[in-house]
Amino acid sequence: MSKQLWARLVGGWVAGVVLLSACAAPAAPAGQEAAAPSGGATAACAPDAPALFVDRTEPLQIAVVRNLPSDDHTKQFLEGTRVMGESLGFVVDTFIADNDDARFQELVAQAIEKGYDGLVISHGKKDYSYDMLKPAVDKGIQVVTFDTVIDKEGQTLPEITTTFQDDFKLAELSLSEIAALKTDGSPARVIKLWWGPGVPPLDRRETIYQKFLEEGKLETLETVGPTNFQDVQGDMAAKVGALLAKYPEGSVDAIWGSWDEMAKGAYKALKDAGRTDIALISIDISNQDMNLMREEGSVWYSTAAVDPALIGMVDMRLLAKKFAGEEVPANYDLEARLIKASQLKPDTNMLTLKDVVEGWGKSDAFLEPWMEQLAGCIP
Numbered sequence: 001m002s003k004q005l006w007a008r009l010v011g012g013w014v015a016g017v018v019l020l021s022a023c024a025a026p027a028a029p030a031g032q033e034a035a036a037p038s039g040g041a042t043a044a045c046a047p048d049a050p051a052l053f054v055d056r057t058e059p060l061q062i063a064v065v066r067n068l069p070s071d072d073h074t075k076q077f078l079e080g081t082r083v084m085g086e087s088l089g090f091v092v093d094t095f096i097a098d099n100d101d102a103r104f105q106e107l108v109a110q111a112i113e114k115g116y117d118g119l120v121i122s123h124g125k126k127d128y129s130y131d132m133l134k135p136a137v138d139k140g141i142q143v144v145t146f147d148t149v150i151d152k153e154g155q156t157l158p159e160i161t162t163t164f165q166d167d168f169k170l171a172e173l174s175l176s177e178i179a180a181l182k183t184d185g186s187p188a189r190v191i192k193l194w195w196g197p198g199v200p201p202l203d204r205r206e207t208i209y210q211k212f213l214e215e216g217k218l219e220t221l222e223t224v225g226p227t228n229f230q231d232v233q234g235d236m237a238a239k240v241g242a243l244l245a246k247y248p249e250g251s252v253d254a255i256w257g258s259w260d261e262m263a264k265g266a267y268k269a270l271k272d273a274g275r276t277d278i279a280l281i282s283i284d285i286s287n288q289d290m291n292l293m294r295e296e297g298s299v300w301y302s303t304a305a306v307d308p309a310l311i312g313m314v315d316m317r318l319l320a321k322k323f324a325g326e327e328v329p330a331n332y333d334l335e336a337r338l339i340k341a342s343q344l345k346p347d348t349n350m351l352t353l354k355d356v357v358e359g360w361g362k363s364d365a366f367l368e369p370w371m372e373q374l375a376g377c378i379p
Contacts, residue, residue, distance in 0.1 A: 046370060046377050060117040063094075064081045064082075064122070064312075065108050067100075071232075076307075076312070077122065077308040083312075084317060095111075104123075116141060118319045121133065121144075122148065126198065130156070146164070146315055148200060158330065162332075163334065164332075165306040167201050168204060170205060173337075174283050174303065175212050177281045178279070178281050179218065187218050188254055190218050191247075192255075192256050195226060201259075205283065224236070226265075235265065240270070241273060256281055259283060260303060260305075263280060263303070276297060283303060283305065284308075285303050285339055286350065287349050293344060304337065306336055309361070314366060
């Protein structure tokens with residue numbers, strides 16, 4: 001990642017993340033809109049940039065639509081798209097749908113109708129994503145998706161590039177931590193925090209969970225997921241708290257949080273119940289997660305994750321390459337890392353995690369020299 005892009009990312013986090021509410025109509029987004037560049041770079045400033053990016057009178061307009069709540073992961077993902085997009089001279093508008101599938105489809109339809117040049121779509125579900133995105137393809141809009149399955153009775157949209165975290169590796173890393181809790185060959189007894197099917201990243205993680213079950217490494221005591229997506233942490237704290245009363249000390253080895261928002265609720269339940277006999281292992285990472293992992297007596301021992309800001313940046317690089325007519329893969333998985341509580345320093349946060357976890361947040365995937373030239377041109 002270039003120094004210019006890193007400085008922009010740090011500056012964006014220090015200043016705070018600007019989110020355009022999903023409650024606003026995309027045709028006239030409410031709230032503060034990301035500052036719009038005045039146009040393209042000059043040929044002298046970015047001599048290797050594709051013609052589409054040079055001496056534009058109007059910047060390319062990008063809509064990023066995310067079908068998850070406004071949690072830390074979402075904020076960091078959106079900030080990554082904004083920082084990378086603006087470094088390329090794009091205007092980036094962001095929208096969140098709070099896991100409301102009807103609202104999500106409405107937002108995407110409105111973005112297509114408004115005529116955005118490009119879309120980054122996050123967490124669309126298999127049962128509607130093909131029909132939702134086909135109009136964008138028909139209209140010539142460039143599309144990159146994250147954690148979205150596009151498949152309608154075997155039909156796909158090859159014009160769209162899909163990206164995912166390496167969910168299989170995320171699950172393997174986190175579940176291996178749980179299996180290792182047992183040294184006598186018996187399966188680890190697990191309360192599983194998960195919901196589905198129909199949520200692509202969780203479905204992918206579930207395939208590895210089932211593999212661990214078949215291998216005799218795990219025993220599922222309970223499976224519980226959220227129903228209140230406006231307050232996932234509170235919802236899960238109440239549900240896990242109720243479950244804990246059923247299981248005396250020593251009868252549960254671990255809680256597996258297949259999504260860290262659920263794990264945060266479980267952590268509160270464990271803490272409120274004074275249960276230090278159950279390990280908490282999760283997927284995904286945020287500043288809040290790390291604060292909880294560092295607390296005295298914390299049982300949140302580790303989590304597997306991909307830098308959410310990096311996901312957003314890679315997605316925007318792919319979109320830029322599609323605009324430029326350059327070759328891109330049909331799909332791309334971002335590499336997962338394991339983060340242990342024992343690695344965290346007192347001041348470790350999302351910006352400095354790279355100092356304690358080798359390879360964290362680093363990827364030059366699809367970052368072309370002309371993109372770095374453009375980043376140096378934008379004030």
